Amino acid sequence: MDSYKLLINLPDTIVFLSPNLKVVDATDEYLKATMKTREELIGQDFLTTFPDNPSELLSHNMMIVRDSLMRVIATKDTDLLATLRYDIPKPESQGGGFEERYWEAVHKPVVDENGNLKYIIQRTSDVTQNVLAKRAAELEENKYRFMMNALPQLIYTTDNTGRATFFNQKWYDYTGTNPDILATNSWQSSIHPEDLPKVIEKVGHSLRNGTEFQMELRVRNGKGIYRWFLTRSIPMRDENNNILMWVGSSVDVHNTREMVFELEQSHEQMVELSEQVQQAYGKAEAERKVLHNLIMKAPVFFCVLRGPEHRYELMNERYQKLFPNRNLIGQSVAEALPEVAEQGFVKVLDEVYETGREFVAEKIKVTLDRYGNGKLEEMTLTFMYQTIYDENSKVTGIMVCGFDVGEQISS
Template sequence: MDSYKLLVNLPDTVVFLSPDLKVLEATDDYLKTTMQTREGLIGKDFLEMFPDNPTEQESKNMLLLRESLLRAIQTKKPDYLPTIRYDIPIPASRGGGFEKRYWEAVHKPVLGDDGNVLYVIQKTSDVTQREVAKRAAELEESKYKFMMNALPQLIYTAAPDGKATFYNQRWYDYTGTSAETLEQHSWQESIHLEDLLRVEQIVEKAMQEGTEFQAEVRIKDKNGRYRWFLSRSIPMRDKHGNILLWIGSAVDIDATRQLVLELEQSHGQMVELSEQVQQAYAKAEAERKVLERLVMKAPVFFCILHGPEHRYRLLNEKYQQLMPNKELIGKTVAEALPEVAEQGFVKVLDEVYTTGKDFVAEGIPVMVDRYNTGKPEQMHLTFIYQAIYDENQKVTGIMVCGYDLAERSSTKNEE
C-alpha cells in the first residue's frame, strides 16, 4: 500500500507541520485551496508562507493562528480556532495580492512514544462562501431595520403564534420601553385597560382564521398618557399559504378621535361635519397603508439615493407621482432633476453624505419639472434627508422621506 499517495490524496484540506512550524507535507486539496505548490511550500516556515494581509485590518490574524498552534504543542491537545478572516496570498503568476478568505481550523498534535510532540496536523475548512453570504444577509437586515425605524408609524412584527419579534425605534421612543423590557413584559401592558379585552378578542379571532385585523386602541406613551391609534396587522405567507409572520402598524389618530368627541358634544353640527369625520378616518386609513406592500405603498414619498453621486436605487409610488413623466431609477439626481440641482439641493445632499447629519425641510418651495415639459412648477414640500450607513458605519447613500403640502391642503379643503 502506497501510504504517501493515500495521504496526499485525502479529500480534505490538511497540512502537516513540525514542532517548529515547518511545513512537512500537505494534501492536494490543501495546495489547491491555498493556491500553493508542493515544491514551493514543503520545508518553508508555515507562518511566513501565510502572512497577514497588510491592507486589511480584519484579516490580520496571524497572531491568533500562532497562538492556537503553540497551545496545541504546549498542551499536547487539539486546539480549535473559531471562524476568522485570514486572506491568502495570490501567487505572482496569478497577479499577486491577497484573496479574501474565512476559515475554521483545528490543530492536533501527534505524540511520540516518549510523549513529546512529533508533528502538528492542521485541518482547515474554507467557510468563505458561508461568511460572505452571512454578512450580506446581515447588511440587508440592517437596511430593513433602518427603513422600518425611519417610518413615522409604530411598526411591529410577530411570529405565527402571535409572539412579538420586532418593534421599530418609533415604538420604543413613544412608549419609553426597551427591547429588554418588552421581553419580560407583554405588549398588553401598553394598552388601556378599557380597550384590552376587545383588542385581545380581535387578535385571537384573526389568528384562528388567519386573516388581517384592525382595531382602534389607546396606547400609553412614556409619560403615562394615552393616545388613540389605528392598529392593523396582516399575515405574510409562503408559497404554500403558511403564515410566516404578522406585520403590523399603528397610526396615531388621536386628533381624529378628539374631533369625534367635539362633534358629539355639538349635536347641531353633527350632520354638517359627519362627512368631514369620515374623510378624517379615510385619511388615517391611508396613512396606515404605509405597511401595505411594506415600504413601496407608503403614504409619503420615499426614495433611496446610492453613492456620492446620489443615484436613484429605490423609490415608491408616491415619489414617482411627484414626477409621473420622469425616468428616475439608475439616474443621478443631477441627471434626472437638473432644475432641482440648480436650486442647490444636490449640494445639500453632498453635505448630508459627507457629514452624516440629517437635513430637515418644512414647507419649503421647490421648482420641479414634474411632467418633463421644460416648464418647472412650484411645489411646497416637507422632507428629510437621512444618511444610510453600512456595517462599518460608512455613509453609502441617503434616504429621502416627505410629503407634498399641496396634497395635504387639498385633502383638508375637501373636508
C-alpha cells in the first residue's frame, strides 16, 4: 500500500510541521487552498511562508497562530483556533498581493514512544464563504432595519402565528415601550381597551383565512394619550403560497379623522336645515350633495386624482386657490404641473397608487408655478395622499388633502 500517496490525497486541508515549525509536507487540498506548490513549501519556515497581510490590520493574526503552535509544543496537547482572518499571499501569476481568507484550525501533536514531540499536524478549514455570506446577510439585515426605522409609520412584523417579531424605532418612540414587549408579547397594552377585542377578532380572522387585515384603532403614546391609527397588515408567502410572516404598518390618521368628524357634524346640521330639499330629491342624493358642498367649502385644500395617470377629477375652492385661473380638471398632474413632477411628487403618487400606503408630508417646501407664467413660488404645505378604493377593494384614485402652513401662520 502506498501510504504516502494515500496521505497527500486525503480530502482535508492538512500541513505537517516539525517541532521547529518547518514544513514537512502537505496534502494536495492544502496546496490548492493556499495556492502553493509542494516545492515552495517543504523545508520552509511555516510562519514566514504565510506572513501577515501588511495592508490589512484585521489580518494580522500570525502571532495568534504562533501562540497556538507554541502551546502544542509546550503541553503536547491539541489546541483549537476559532475562526480568524488570515489572508493568503497570491502567486505573481495571479497578480500578487493577498487574498482575503477566514480559517478554523486544529493543531495536533504527534509524539514518539518516549513522549517526545516529532510533528505537529495542522488541519484547517477554509470558512471564507461562510463568513462572507454571514457578513452579507448581516448587511442586508442592517439595511432592512435602517429602512424600517427611517419610515415615518409605525412598522411591525409577526410570525405566521401572529406573534410579534419586530417593531421599528418609531413604534418604541411613540408608545414609550422597549423591545421587551417582543419577549412578553405585551404590545396589546398600547391598544385602547375598547378597540382591543375587535383587533383580536379581526387579526384572528386574517390568520385563519390568510387575508389582509385593516382597521382604524387607537394607540396610546408615551404620555398616555390615545390617537387614531389606520393599521394594515399583509401576509408574506413563499413559492408554495405558505405564509412566512406578516408585515404591518400603522399611519396616524387622528387629525384627518377629527377633520372628517367635524365635517360629518356640519353635514348633519346641514341635513336638518335642508329637510324639505332632501324630501324633494331623495335622502341619498341630498346627502351626497351636502357632503360634496362641505368638501368644496372645507377650510383645507382637497382634490381627487383618478387612475394611474393621476388626472384631476374634482377639486375644492381651496385647491383651486393654489392655482388661480388655471383649469386642471382632466389633466394629469405631470401634464398640468411639471414642476411638481420634477420635485418627485408624481413618483410618490405612483407609489401610493401601486401600494395603497398613505403618504403624509408635514411642513415641507414645495415650489409651484401657481399662475402658469413660468415664475416659481415657494410654499410651505402639509398634506396627505390617501388611496380611493372601489367596491372590489381595487385602487381607483388618490385623495389629496392638506393646508397652506404659511397661510395659517399669517392668519
